[in-house]
Amino acid sequence: MRNNHDLFHTIHQLSRQLHKSLNEALQPFSIYSAQWSVLFVLKTKGNLTQSELCDYLSVEAPPMTRTIQRLIKQGYVKQIPSKEDKRVKYIQLTEKAIAEYPEWEKAVLKMNDSLLALFPKSSQEELRKLLHEFSIQLRK
Amino acid sequence: MRNNHDLFHTIHQLSRQLHKSLNEALQPFSIYSAQWSVLFVLKTKGNLTQSELCDYLSVEAPPMTRTIQRLIKQGYVKQIPSKEDKRVKYIQLTEKAIAEYPEWEKAVLKMNDSLLALFPKSSQEELRKLLHEFSIQLRK
């Protein structure tokens, strides 16, 4: 019983800590973690609609709208109206974003590595596996 | 490399999902997860100062001030000025909070159980262990 509180609390705390580190790594580039997550998905998956972005990142539509509007203001992303469905907007990385992406990625990978440096590779794998299983069970 | 993004993303997502469930469980009582976490610590550890609460919950002082002020407004908690140090305020559960606590706890435990029901006990233990180790490594 006590243990479940602790388990959930540890997950929550870890999440905040990782977020904080990510934001530190991205600070020199004036982007925040929410924006980075969108840029990352777009870079790896190609152009997506906003709802596809929501699905990939498991985020509701309203925060996604906000993040995208901010990325547009920063000139990192463009909204491209779909021709088949007038409701849909595809999100596309700009040249500027593609040019700067490697720097962002370098900073993020460096931070990730430093966070995981002291945590054995085998434990990382095990943790990844367990979290994934848990996460799937929750969705049932 | 990709894997680290996934690992961190999964933790983050899990954290939000658990939070959401906790808030659902607490909704009938009009308290939110942040308030519950304070009530829980006070019940198990006894009266604490605000900074002790911050330490236990790994939360910065300003959000703690807000959560406590809300609990005061709801009549669940009292601030008791320390006699030795005029800066310090001890936080104490009210009679009302102590009376209602068992209901809250029942709802939370029920939700926790249902979230973990499909996730084998041994995996839970393993996950707890790994998260704890990781979390300690990060603090180094």
Next chain:
DNA sequence: TGATATAGTTACCTAGGTAACTAATTTGAG
């Protein structure tokens, strides 16, 4: 005693959630 540290607050920031809405599309009953 003057400099420094600590407890708590205030103001303002990002992140994510729900509810209510608009506009466009899909469905299904007649």
Next chain:
DNA sequence: CTCAAATTAGTTACCTAGGTAACTATATCA
């Protein structure tokens, strides 16, 4: 086949949660 009803994509407004910076008041220390 058609048109009203239901669904879907995205936005707006407003909520909780947590963070930093700057501040006040008190304590500690050199």
